[in-house]
Amino acid sequence: MQFQLSPELIEKIEILVEEQNDKELLLHLEDLHHADIAEILDELNLDEATYIIKLLDSEKTSEVLMELDEDDREKILNNLSSKEIADELEEMDTDDAADIIAELSEERQEEVISNIEDQDHAADIKELLRYDEDSAGGLMAKELVRVRETWTVGGCVREMRRQAENVTRVHSIYVVDAKDKLIGRLSLKDLLTVDTKTKIKEIYIPRVDFVNVHTEGEEVARIMQKYDLEAIPVVDDIGRLVGRITIDDMVDFIKEEAEKDYQLAAGISQDVEADDTIWQLSRARLPWLVLGLFGGLGSVYIMQGFDEALETFPILFFFTPLIAAMAGNVGVQSSAIIVQGLANDNIRGSLFHRLLKEVGLSLLNGIALAALVFLFGFIVGQDQLTSLAIALSMLLVIIVAALVGTFVPIILDKRGIDPAIATGPFITTSNDIFGIFLFFYISKLILGF
Amino acid sequence: MQFQLSPELIEKIEILVEEQNDKELLLHLEDLHHADIAEILDELNLDEATYIIKLLDSEKTSEVLMELDEDDREKILNNLSSKEIADELEEMDTDDAADIIAELSEERQEEVISNIEDQDHAADIKELLRYDEDSAGGLMAKELVRVRETWTVGGCVREMRRQAENVTRVHSIYVVDAKDKLIGRLSLKDLLTVDTKTKIKEIYIPRVDFVNVHTEGEEVARIMQKYDLEAIPVVDDIGRLVGRITIDDMVDFIKEEAEKDYQLAAGISQDVEADDTIWQLSRARLPWLVLGLFGGLGSVYIMQGFDEALETFPILFFFTPLIAAMAGNVGVQSSAIIVQGLANDNIRGSLFHRLLKEVGLSLLNGIALAALVFLFGFIVGQDQLTSLAIALSMLLVIIVAALVGTFVPIILDKRGIDPAIATGPFITTSNDIFGIFLFFYISKLILGF
Numbered sequence: 001m002q003f004q005l006s007p008e009l010i011e012k013i014e015i016l017v018e019e020q021n022d023k024e025l026l027l028h029l030e031d032l033h034h035a036d037i038a039e040i041l042d043e044l045n046l047d048e049a050t051y052i053i054k055l056l057d058s059e060k061t062s063e064v065l066m067e068l069d070e071d072d073r074e075k076i077l078n079n080l081s082s083k084e085i086a087d088e089l090e091e092m093d094t095d096d097a098a099d100i101i102a103e104l105s106e107e108r109q110e111e112v113i114s115n116i117e118d119q120d121h122a123a124d125i126k127e128l129l130r131y132d133e134d135s136a137g138g139l140m141a142k143e144l145v146r147v148r149e150t151w152t153v154g155g156c157v158r159e160m161r162r163q164a165e166n167v168t169r170v171h172s173i174y175v176v177d178a179k180d181k182l183i184g185r186l187s188l189k190d191l192l193t194v195d196t197k198t199k200i201k202e203i204y205i206p207r208v209d210f211v212n213v214h215t216e217g218e219e220v221a222r223i224m225q226k227y228d229l230e231a232i233p234v235v236d237d238i239g240r241l242v243g244r245i246t247i248d249d250m251v252d253f254i255k256e257e258a259e260k261d262y263q264l265a266a267g268i269s270q271d272v273e274a275d276d277t278i279w280q281l282s283r284a285r286l287p288w289l290v291l292g293l294f295g296g297l298g299s300v301y302i303m304q305g306f307d308e309a310l311e312t313f314p315i316l317f318f319f320t321p322l323i324a325a326m327a328g329n330v331g332v333q334s335s336a337i338i339v340q341g342l343a344n345d346n347i348r349g350s351l352f353h354r355l356l357k358e359v360g361l362s363l364l365n366g367i368a369l370a371a372l373v374f375l376f377g378f379i380v381g382q383d384q385l386t387s388l389a390i391a392l393s394m395l396l397v398i399i400v401a402a403l404v405g406t407f408v409p410i411i412l413d414k415r416g417i418d419p420a421i422a423t424g425p426f427i428t429t430s431n432d433i434f435g436i437f438l439f440f441y442i443s444k445l446i447l448g449f
Numbered sequence: 450m451q452f453q454l455s456p457e458l459i460e461k462i463e464i465l466v467e468e469q470n471d472k473e474l475l476l477h478l479e480d481l482h483h484a485d486i487a488e489i490l491d492e493l494n495l496d497e498a499t500y501i502i503k504l505l506d507s508e509k510t511s512e513v514l515m516e517l518d519e520d521d522r523e524k525i526l527n528n529l530s531s532k533e534i535a536d537e538l539e540e541m542d543t544d545d546a547a548d549i550i551a552e553l554s555e556e557r558q559e560e561v562i563s564n565i566e567d568q569d570h571a572a573d574i575k576e577l578l579r580y581d582e583d584s585a586g587g588l589m590a591k592e593l594v595r596v597r598e599t600w601t602v603g604g605c606v607r608e609m610r611r612q613a614e615n616v617t618r619v620h621s622i623y624v625v626d627a628k629d630k631l632i633g634r635l636s637l638k639d640l641l642t643v644d645t646k647t648k649i650k651e652i653y654i655p656r657v658d659f660v661n662v663h664t665e666g667e668e669v670a671r672i673m674q675k676y677d678l679e680a681i682p683v684v685d686d687i688g689r690l691v692g693r694i695t696i697d698d699m700v701d702f703i704k705e706e707a708e709k710d711y712q713l714a715a716g717i718s719q720d721v722e723a724d725d726t727i728w729q730l731s732r733a734r735l736p737w738l739v740l741g742l743f744g745g746l747g748s749v750y751i752m753q754g755f756d757e758a759l760e761t762f763p764i765l766f767f768f769t770p771l772i773a774a775m776a777g778n779v780g781v782q783s784s785a786i787i788v789q790g791l792a793n794d795n796i797r798g799s800l801f802h803r804l805l806k807e808v809g810l811s812l813l814n815g816i817a818l819a820a821l822v823f824l825f826g827f828i829v830g831q832d833q834l835t836s837l838a839i840a841l842s843m844l845l846v847i848i849v850a851a852l853v854g855t856f857v858p859i860i861l862d863k864r865g866i867d868p869a870i871a872t873g874p875f876i877t878t879s880n881d882i883f884g885i886f887l888f889f890y891i892s893k894l895i896l897g898f
Contacts, residue, residue, distance in 0.1 A: 035675045188637050225704075226484045228697050230679065248677050251700055255674075258707035259789055265715060266785030266872070267778050274790035274803075278810045285782050286814050292778045293818055296771020297825055303767040310766075314759050317766040318752040321773040321881055322745020328777070329716050329741045329874055333734050336715030340708055341723035354723075361727045365735050369742055376746055423715070425778055432770055 003036040010043045017048045022055055034060060038067030041076075050079040062091035065100065071276070074103060082108065086115030094121065095141035095249065098128035128243075136220050137213035139253065140234045140243030145173045147200055149183060154196035156186075174233050174241055175204040182233055182241040184208050210235050213242060220245060221254050222345060261339060265332070265423040267292075288425040295429030299324070299436045306440040309449045315382065316443055319390055320436055326369070326394060327401040327435030328428040334358065334405030335423040342413050354406065362402035366395040385447065393442035397435040404431055452485040459492045466497045471504055483509060487516035490525075499528040511540035514549065520725075523552060531557065535564035543570065544590035544698065547577035577692075585669050586662035588702070589683045589692030594622045596649055598632060603645035605635075623682050623690055624653040631682055631690040633657050659684050662691060669694060670703050671794060710788060714781070714872040716741075737874040744878030748773070748885045755889040758898045764831065765892055768839055769885055775818070775843060776850040776884030777877040783807065783854030784872040791862050803855065811851035815844040834896065842891035846884040853880055 009028075016025045029037055029052070037056075041049040041064065053061045053076055065073055065088060077085055077100075085104075089097040089112065101109050109129075116122040124142040131137025145163045147156045160173065173186040184204040194203055210233045211220050224232055224247055234243040260271065267288035272281050299320070309316055370391035377387030405427055409419035458477075465474045478486055478501070486505075490498040490513065502510045502525055514522055514537060526534055526549075534553075538546040538561065550558050558578075565571040573591040580586025594612045596605045609622065622635040633653040643652055659682045660669050673681055673696055683692040709720065716737035721730055748769070758765055819840035826836030854876055858868035 033676055035677075225700060227482060228484075230697065247696060247700065248679065251674060251696065251703065254700065254704060255707060258704060258711065262707065262711040262714060262789070263785060265711060266781045268782055268785060272786065273793075274786050278806060278813060281786070281810055282813050285779075285810075286817060288782070289775065289778055289814055289818055290821065292774045293771065293821055296768070296774050297822075299770040300764075300767040307763065310759060310763050314756065314766075315749075317759075317763075317769075318749040319745070320766075320770050321748040321885060322742065324770040324773055325741045325745050325777075325877065325881055326738065328774075329738055329877070330734075332715045333717055333737070336712060336717060337721065337723050337730070340711070344722075357727060361730055361734075364727060364731050365738055368735060369738055372739065372742055373746075424781075428774065428778070432774055436770060 003032065003039075005036075005039050005043070010040065013040060013052075014044065014048060017044075017051050025052070025055060029056060034063035035067050037064045041068060042072065046075050046079065050076050053080070054084070058087045059091050062088045062096075066092070066096050069273075069275075070103065073100070077104065082111040083115045085112045086117075089116055089125065090118055090121060093141045093143050094124040094128055095139065095243075097121075097125045098138075101125060102129060102133065131213060134217040135213065136211045136215040136217070136234045136245060137243070139217055139220065139249060140213070140245045141249075142243050144233070144241075144244040146176050146241060147173055147186070149175050149177060149199075149201040149204065151200050152196065153191060153194055153198045153200065153203070156200055157191065157196070172231055172233075172244075174208070174244070175200060176241050180241060181239045182208065182210055182235050185233075208233065211245075212237065217253055218257065218343075221250050221257070224250055225254070257343070261343065261420040261423070264418075264420040265336060265339075267425040292425050292429050295432050298433040302433065302437050302440065306444065309440070309444070309447075312449050313386060313443070313447060315386060316390070316440065319394075320439070323394060323397055323435050323439045324432040327397050327431035330362065330365075330398050330401040331405035331427040331431040332423060334402045335409050335419075335427050338406055338409045339419050339423050342409065342419055351407075351410070354410075355403070358402050358406045359399060362399045363395075366398040369398065370395045389443045389446040392446065393439045396442055397438050400438060401431045401435060404434070452481065452488075454485075454488050454492070459489065462489060462501075463493065463497060466493075466500050474501070474504060478505060483512035484516050486513045490517060491521065495524050495528065499525050502529070503533070507536045508540050511537045511545075515541070515545050518722075519552065522549070526553065531560040532564045534561045535566075538565055538574065539567055539570060542590045542592050543573040543577055544588065544692075546570075546574045547587075550574060551578060551582065580662060583666040584662065585660045585664040585666070585683045585694060586692070588666055588669065588698060589662070589694045590698075591692050593682070593690075593693040595625050595690060596622055596635065598624050598626060598648075598650040598653065600649050601645065602640060602643055602647045602649065602652070605649055606640065606645070621680055621682075621693075623657070623693070624649060625690050629690060630688045631657065631659055631684050634682075657682065660694075661686065666702055667706065670699050670706070673699055674703070706792070710792065710869040710872070713867075713869040714785060714788075716874040741874050741878050744881050747882045751882065751886050751889065755893065758889070758893070758896075761898050762835060762892070762896060764835060765839070765889065768843075769888070772843060772846055772884050772888045773881040776846050776880035779811065779814075779847050779850040780854035780876040780880040781872060783811075783851045784858050784868075784876050787855055787858045788868050788872050791858065791868055800856075800859070803859075804852070807851050807855045808848060811848045812844075815847035818847065819844045838892045838895040841895065842888045845891055846887050849887060850880045850884060853883070 013025070013028065016028070029040075037052075037060070041052060044052070049072070053064070056064070065076070068076070089100065092100070101112060104112065113122050113126060116125070128138065128140070128142070145160050147159060151159070156173075173188065173191070174182060175184040175186060177183050184206040185208045186200065186204050190203060209223060209227055209229060211223065213234055213236055220232065223229070224245075229247065231244050231246045233241055234245060236242050256271070263271070268284050269287055272284045303317065303320065373394060374387050374391045377384070377390070408422045408427065412422055413419040462474070462477065465477070486501075486509070490501060493501070498521070502513070505513070514525070517525070538549065541549070550561060553561065562571050562575060565574070577587065577589070577591070594609050596608060600608070605622075622637065622640070623631060624633040624635060626632050633655040634657045635649065635653050639652060658672065658676055658678060660672065662683055662685055669681065672678070673694075678696065680693050680695045682690055683694060685691050705720075712720070717733050718736055721733045752766065752769065822843060823836050823840045826833070826839065857871045857876065861871055862868040
């Protein structure tokens with residue numbers, strides 16, 4: 001049952017495209033899942049991929065297009081006429097169609113929309129384009145099954161058959177009043193088990209979770225995960241049912257969010273993938289490296305200020321990478337825990353309590369590490385006061401680094417800034433500079449150079 | 450509609466528990482969603498939480514238990530008798546029940562299972578316990594709707610009504626042959642649109658994605674995401690339908706996987722949260738810090754080997770934190786991109802091609818950074834040969850760090866080891882040591898000390 005992409009298959013497809021052997025091509029591709037066809041197109045060059053998109057019917061290719069990388073899709077769409085794009089959009093759910101259109105230039109957008117024959121579909125897409133991409137309005141689809149509370153189950157089933165034509169998957173049936181306001185829901189299961197003459201108002205469930213069109217995507221994800229929802233209806237500011245969001249769209253969103261946090265922590269500022277171009281990758285990575293470079297130059301400057309120790313205590317300079325590594329690692333650990341905690345909404349309790357805990361934790365870890373450093377000094381026969389100075393100042397660096405790692409994301413979050421930007425090179429770099437200064441300053445106090 | 454946890458609410462609940470005012474407690478809790486009750490219990494002490502679990506009916510508390518932290522749940526279960534736990538399990542889906550039982554001691558497991566009245570349910574749970582937790586068998590539930598190909602739509606709907614009683618959500622209806630082998634599926638939508646006398650064999654869809662009980666969870670997640678599935682049936686080694694996995698269970702799995710990768714990258718080795726105890730957090734963090742410490746001590750040792758440069762080129766020692774930071778940051782960037790690429794299965798093409806790309810990318814970034822370092826030297830009036838030595842050796846360090854960051858995860862992955870362990874302190878530490886050695890070695894070649 002499993003599809004396996006093989007070099008032989010790609011080669012065969014390439015030859016068939018070359019020969020323009022449409023019949024054989026269709027034979028090979030027709031039965032494949034759209035996600036598998038997308039994987040094949042990924043391996044072909046632009047002209048070959050465009051040829052196949054034009055060959056297959058738009059019901060299939062509309063789904064293939066949704067599976068492609070944004071970059072690849074953009075190139076293929078550039079090879080299609082506005083009419084051809086419009087044909088693809090006709091087959092898509094409104095949320096997917098709006099996502100695709102949003103990628104086009106404004107001029108092209110209007111051209112494409114005017115070519116969509118189904119006026120309702122075009123109006124729906126236009127409506128979705130008005131919302132912010134990451135809001136519930138930007139994430140929702142217009143396709144859903146809605147019934148009136150005054151209908152009977154029988155009438156409802158007839159009407160549903162009509163509406164269901166346009167809805168890929170029926171999760172829930174939403175119940176609205178005469179003014180189209182969302183008042184409850186029905187499950188398909190319930191419909192199966194009651195008499196067809198029953199009125200909807202007698203059997204619908206009046207409790208229904210919903211979000212407003214302006215609710216942020218992150219909040220939608222949180223609600224759907226917390227309450228284990230497979231779909232959630234979206235209402236406008238006066239409570240009218242305007243769309244629904246399904247969990248499969250949110251899975252991508254949740255994963256992208258988690259990956260974005262991770263990428264930021266790793267010092268990658270844009271959404272890039274291993275297969276992007278060198279330029280794209282460089283643009284995403286270089287800014288953070290430059291930040292690290294300035295941090296490193298800051299350390300150079302600080303150490304020059306302590307250069308009187310070069311003759312008497314050169315060992316201190318040998319320890320600077322260790323101090324920088326400790327400050328960086330501790331800061332990254334603390335901030336990662338806080339950022340994930342903030343994302344999962346389980347950072348509770350007072351700031352003072354968290355401060356005490358973080359100090360306790362870093363004391364615990366710091367003392368263990370300081371003991372190891374002291375032990376190392378003892379083994380290599382280092383002067384004991386020097387070892388003590390190094391161990392103690394490292395302990396202090398660790399505590400400060402943990403506090404910086406904990407509170408910088410909390411403060412950013414309170415000010416409405418994404419705390420994830422604080423987890424990577426930003427924390428590492430500032431902790432490096434700060435840690436090295438603290439290390440030399442405390443050592444100087446103890447050793448007196 | 451949104452539930453808001455407030456200190457006032459918690460206080461009120463605490464007083465009511467203290468007073469044993471069951472009537473008022475029920476009034477406050479009965480209408481709340483189980484996920485919200487779980488949030489409340491999270492804030493109470495163990496005795497209070499146990500009191501509420503015993504007060505509410507098991508239909509509700511079984512769901513509340515599933516929402517709790519594993520640690521909290523364990524404590525509450527310890528306060529319940531085997532019979533009380535069995536009552537909770539009766540209300541749960543088999544997959545949830547098996548997860549809970551797996552958390553108990555083996556002795557307790559048998560006691561609890563023997564107390565479950567529904568023999569079929571108990572047998573199903575026992576079957577699930579046999580599978581590895583992270584395999585499809587360990588993730589699936591036994592609850593599903595199955596119909597025979599020989600039935601009519603009418604008979605099918607009758608039978609479904611019976612089966613649907615036990616199934617929380619009906620995603621797909623699976624079609625089996627006389628030997629219970631999975632041969633296809635039906636959608637609820639299809640059932641709504643055909644005559645009741647139609648035979649199932651005339652309308653079912655013979656193409657159905659499925660996984661084997663032994664398929665790994667990660668692979669299940671990949672397939673369900675790739676093909677946008679909301680549920681996938683699970684078959685045994687001879688193709689018999691034995692269970693199904695729904696996407697809501699996989700969302701948790703996918704998120705946990707993404708978070709685990711991020712935590713590993715941040716140097717946190719166990720699944721911990723901000724609200725865990727200091728001991729748990731320390732245990733998860735200290736090992737990586739010790740690794741970093743040993744790395745740092747390695748750097749001390751390397752620099753001692755180059756101490757003849759202390760008098761002539763002390764500036765080199767001031768640059769070591771910068772070199773270490775560059776080597777670390779570049780390595781983390783490269784490895785994060787590869788690890789995410791491997792997780793999303795989009796690392797394709799030959800290793801040689803990837804090598805060329807990574808060298809190209811790090812040359813691009815490295816030259817930009819080297820130019821900045823040289824410029825800095827020029828501004829502060831540093832000897833030009835020294836600046837050149839620093840810039841050139843840093844460039845080489847960056848290229849090597851990028852290669853290590855790229856290929857260590859790829860090699861680990863090829864050997865069946867989770868590449869995410871290579872993204873954090875492991876890469877940083879080895880790149881630190883290696884980078885500092887390379888830096889001094891190249892500088893020595895150029896400057897000749």
